[in-house]
Amino acid sequence: MSGNGYKSIDPAVQEMLRIAEEEGYETVFSRAEEIKPCPIGRDGACCKHCFMGPCRLVGKTTRGVCGATLDTVVARNLARAIAAGAASHSDHGRDMALTLLAAAEGEAPDYQVKDLQKLLEVADILGVPYRDRDEKEIARDVALKILAEFGQQKGELTYLKRAPLRRQEIWRKLGIAPRGIDREVVDLLHRTHIGNDQDAEHLLLGAMRCALADGWGGSMFSTDITDILFGSPAPLKTRANLGALKEDEVNIIVHGHEPLFSEMMVLAVNDPELIEYARSKGAKGINLAGICCTANETLMRQGIPTVGNFLSQELALLTGAIDLMAVDVQCIMQALAPLAEQFHTKFVTTSPKVRIKGAIHVEFDESRALEIAKELVKMAIDNFPNRGKVRIPKHVSEVVAGFSHEYITYALGGYYRASFRPLNDAVIQGRIRGVAGVVGCNNPRSTHDYAHEYIVRELIKNDVLVVQTGCGAIASAKYGMLLPEMMEEVGPGLREICEATGLPPVLHMGSCVDNTRILTVASQMATEGGLGEDIADLPAVGIAPEWMSEKALAIGTYFAASGVYVLFGVGSPIKASEEVQRIMSEGWERTVGGKLEFVEDPEEIVRRALEHIDKKRAALGLEEYNPAKFGKSGDRLMLQFLKALEEGKEVSLYSAKSLLGA
Numbered sequence: 001m002s003g004n005g006y007k008s009i010d011p012a013v014q015e016m017l018r019i020a021e022e023e024g025y026e027t028v029f030s031r032a033e034e035i036k037p038c039p040i041g042r043d044g045a046c047c048k049h050c051f052m053g054p055c056r057l058v059g060k061t062t063r064g065v066c067g068a069t070l071d072t073v074v075a076r077n078l079a080r081a082i083a084a085g086a087a088s089h090s091d092h093g094r095d096m097a098l099t100l101l102a103a104a105e106g107e108a109p110d111y112q113v114k115d116l117q118k119l120l121e122v123a124d125i126l127g128v129p130y131r132d133r134d135e136k137e138i139a140r141d142v143a144l145k146i147l148a149e150f151g152q153q154k155g156e157l158t159y160l161k162r163a164p165l166r167r168q169e170i171w172r173k174l175g176i177a178p179r180g181i182d183r184e185v186v187d188l189l190h191r192t193h194i195g196n197d198q199d200a201e202h203l204l205l206g207a208m209r210c211a212l213a214d215g216w217g218g219s220m221f222s223t224d225i226t227d228i229l230f231g232s233p234a235p236l237k238t239r240a241n242l243g244a245l246k247e248d249e250v251n252i253i254v255h256g257h258e259p260l261f262s263e264m265m266v267l268a269v270n271d272p273e274l275i276e277y278a279r280s281k282g283a284k285g286i287n288l289a290g291i292c293c294t295a296n297e298t299l300m301r302q303g304i305p306t307v308g309n310f311l312s313q314e315l316a317l318l319t320g321a322i323d324l325m326a327v328d329v330q331c332i333m334q335a336l337a338p339l340a341e342q343f344h345t346k347f348v349t350t351s352p353k354v355r356i357k358g359a360i361h362v363e364f365d366e367s368r369a370l371e372i373a374k375e376l377v378k379m380a381i382d383n384f385p386n387r388g389k390v391r392i393p394k395h396v397s398e399v400v401a402g403f404s405h406e407y408i409t410y411a412l413g414g415y416y417r418a419s420f421r422p423l424n425d426a427v428i429q430g431r432i433r434g435v436a437g438v439v440g441c442n443n444p445r446s447t448h449d450y451a452h453e454y455i456v457r458e459l460i461k462n463d464v465l466v467v468q469t470g471c472g473a474i475a476s477a478k479y480g481m482l483l484p485e486m487m488e489e490v491g492p493g494l495r496e497i498c499e500a501t502g503l504p505p506v507l508h509m510g511s512c513v514d515n516t517r518i519l520t521v522a523s524q525m526a527t528e529g530g531l532g533e534d535i536a537d538l539p540a541v542g543i544a545p546e547w548m549s550e551k552a553l554a555i556g557t558y559f560a561a562s563g564v565y566v567l568f569g570v571g572s573p574i575k576a577s578e579e580v581q582r583i584m585s586e587g588w589e590r591t592v593g594g595k596l597e598f599v600e601d602p603e604e605i606v607r608r609a610l611e612h613i614d615k616k617r618a619a620l621g622l623e624e625y626n627p628a629k630f631g632k633s634g635d636r637l638m639l640q641f642l643k644a645l646e647e648g649k650e651v652s653l654y655s656a657k658s659l660l661g662a
């Protein structure tokens with residue numbers, strides 16, 4: 001199954017691709033057509049870990065020059081990718097911790113603690129004293145404690161205790177409880193050097209340990225510190241897709257991942273002097289929007305619209321309406337720089353880690369964060385009069401986002417009784433069949449957004465509650481699937497729960513590092529009672545239908561190592577080794593309770609996901625899922641009552657009989 005024959009199901013993307021083709025602009029889509037993936041590398045069978053190679057283990061070649069087997073090569077390639085993914089997320093977490101420290105010590109005056117409650121909760125988990133202490137002192141000690149966990153050499157990461165006890169025991173028994181974040185990344189890079197770990201199973205255990213250091217370490221720290229500095233998300237309304245650009249306003253795009261810079265841009269575009277300056281240049285205002293996970297960060301907290309996910313980055317420039325695009329780290333295509341040169345767009349790199357040839361570099365410095373953000377906004381305004389032809393697709397959708405795990409417990413139980421109990425009960429009763437995280441990237445090797453959209457719709461139709469992050473969440477946002485109106489399309493049991501709690505059936509939980517919010521939800525559901533005692537007992541799955549990045553592999557691995565069945569679409573980087581596939585599927589299921597499988601067909605992904613959810617329900621002794629059990633929506637009578645009133649019929653609100661007769 002490959003979608004509808006288009007490169008994307010997004011009408012705005014289709015429109016911009018037509019323009020690109022007519023006017024001869026290359027894009028990621030055209031390059032993917034032109035560059036066929038090397039099948040040996042794609043399947044994981046090419047090793048270039050030393051200069052005796054590269055060794056391509058195909059056909060009659062079953063050993064590398066050093067004697068490494070196909071299983072070793074495939075496992076080693078995957079492990080290296082996981083180390084890079086974990087390093088990226090976790091280094092993002094480190095930057096967040098360094099900024100929290102700088103803010104606490106008065107060296108980053110534009111950042112303050114916005115969510116004191118969250119700071120205290122984190123201090124409590126980390127064992128940082130907080131009673132009768134100044135907020136800044138607590139923030140400093142929290143930052144120092146977190147930074148120490150990056151360099152810790154022995155022991156265990158403190159956040160492991162946020163997992164169910166049973167899970168912690170499994171990690172300890174297998175020797176994969178991560179010691180320190182940097183240590184596990186370095187350990188895995190060391191193991192994968194020529195002449196080290198050459199046992200696929202053992203290599204993959206190391207990969208799990210490293211990925212866990214990301215999930216229950218670097219990424220989770222990142223989420224928590226971001227909430228502390230910028231506030232824990234709560235539901236808000238905004239818009240998604242290229243139609244969020246404005247022809248008569250200065251358009252600025254923030255793209256990348258870390259919210260440190262984009263949050264300052266939010267402040268800068270609201271500066272009255274800069275708005276006035278924009279007017280003086282003929283613009284009606286300043287419009288800030290995002291792409292990729294920077295978009296998710298500012299969307300979740302500030303309601304800043306997103307103009308698209310990973311594959312839309314070049315298309316935004318093609319509109320001719322972007323006056324400035326500022327990027328920080330991760331998922332930024334080099335192709336943006338030469339493309340921006342063909343338009344009036346100022347393309348600006350800001351991270352000390354990232355330079356792109358052809359880009360303007362304005363280095364971001366947390367000690368004068370707002371000042372730099374204002375400089376960039378001014379640069380965009382000055383560029384507004386230089387615009388050429390502008391063509392902005394009209395397509396844009398409303399979005400409700402901002403579902404932190406804290407808000408979900410509040411929605412389920414209110415301020416005084418916030419808990420996951422109602423969610424667990426709904427799963428136990430079968431109103432909710434199970435829970436699925438549908439997350440991750442886009443990949444031009446499969447129809448853009450097709451698998452995301454198809455899988456989410458199928459799951460909610462089958463009474464599976466869906467939580468999302470990353471570019472997957474942006475896909476749903478663009479198709480109106482993050483709105484309460486989606487209730488019309490969901491199974492009757494899930495609909496009842498959504499009607500009762502006010503939660504939509506598809507919840508946007510944030511950026512890629514915020515997959516750790518999903519870990520937290522899973523952990524709390526497992527410890528709430530009634531659904532076993534470990535994450536592996538839950539009727540839950542994780543799916544990355546259109547993955548492409550090494551970070552996605554790290555995420556998939558830490559979910560599997562935490563007990564979740566994870567399904568990746570598009571294709572398999574371990575296809576060349578049946579043994580590695582077996583280890584990560586049946587092998588991991590036996591040892592850690594979760595598994596990671598690569599399945600190209602979205603229909604097969606849904607089938608396996610539902611089968612797994614039902615298998616877990618059966619293992620818990622829960623009633624078999626019955627889609628007919630809960631009949632029609634609970635709101636049906638109220639809707640009938642309102643209709644009957646409109647028609648002038650005599651009905652009583654308190655008599656179902658009179659209503660049903662109406």
Ligand code: SF4
Pocket residue numbers: 047048049050051052053054055063064065066067068073194195
């Ligand atoms: S490590 Fe071994 S398999 Fe890999 S490139 Fe070197 S010789 Fe070849």
Ligand code: SF4
Pocket residue numbers: 292293309310330331439440441442470471472512548549551552
């Ligand atoms: S989901 Fe994938 S493509 Fe999107 S921002 Fe995250 S890593 Fe990048």
